[in-house]
Amino acid sequence: GENVEQHPSTLSVQEGDSAVIKCTYSDSASNYFPWYKQELGKRPQLIIDIRSNVGEKKDQRIAVTLNKTAKHFSLHITETQPEDSAVYFCAASSGYSTLTFGKGTMLLVSP
């Protein structure tokens, strides 16, 4: 089955800096890669996703890149704000809807 590795497990940045979270996956058939943000005690919320037919997708301060050859994808957050502090999860799916999640990255943005 699919295996998703996520790094780093914790990330501390100063407000205004950029943050990068990286994930690798094992199943070359995976073609859908979402990112979820989970605040403490809350539900995971989909913030951005990318499919295997594109290499990069951007939504305001958030961008995701995908390298299918190397089987890795990354989340980039620019101009970080304290409200970006949360746990971020990457995931991969091969299209029949079962998502495999990474273990999460706790992002702390200090004012």
Added chain:
Amino acid sequence: NAGVMQNPRHLVRRRGQEARLRCSPMKGHSHVYWYRQLPEEGLKFMVYLQKENIIDESGMPKERFSAEFPKEGPSILRIQQVVRGDSAAYFCASSPPGLALTGEQYFGPGTRLTVT
């Protein structure tokens, strides 16, 4: 359009009791997924259901756990004879029929199960 609903939000059970967790998908969604999240860990897939059908239960323990999604009413995750190791947050997610193969899933608020 109401989001994915789960109840109860918190559930306390003694060892050996049964736990029933309910999930109502978003309106128009016919695919339901259950995940378990242990403290400081990621989400682990348990089971994927469509109305009246279990599509993939590869992540669900073979014993004590069962799930259903009847034609009418919410999806139910049932844990019999709970043990302390079952303490976790259980999240339900749903997706609409047309997006079942694209992977987009929307999560409910979760049920936090504590076994004493």
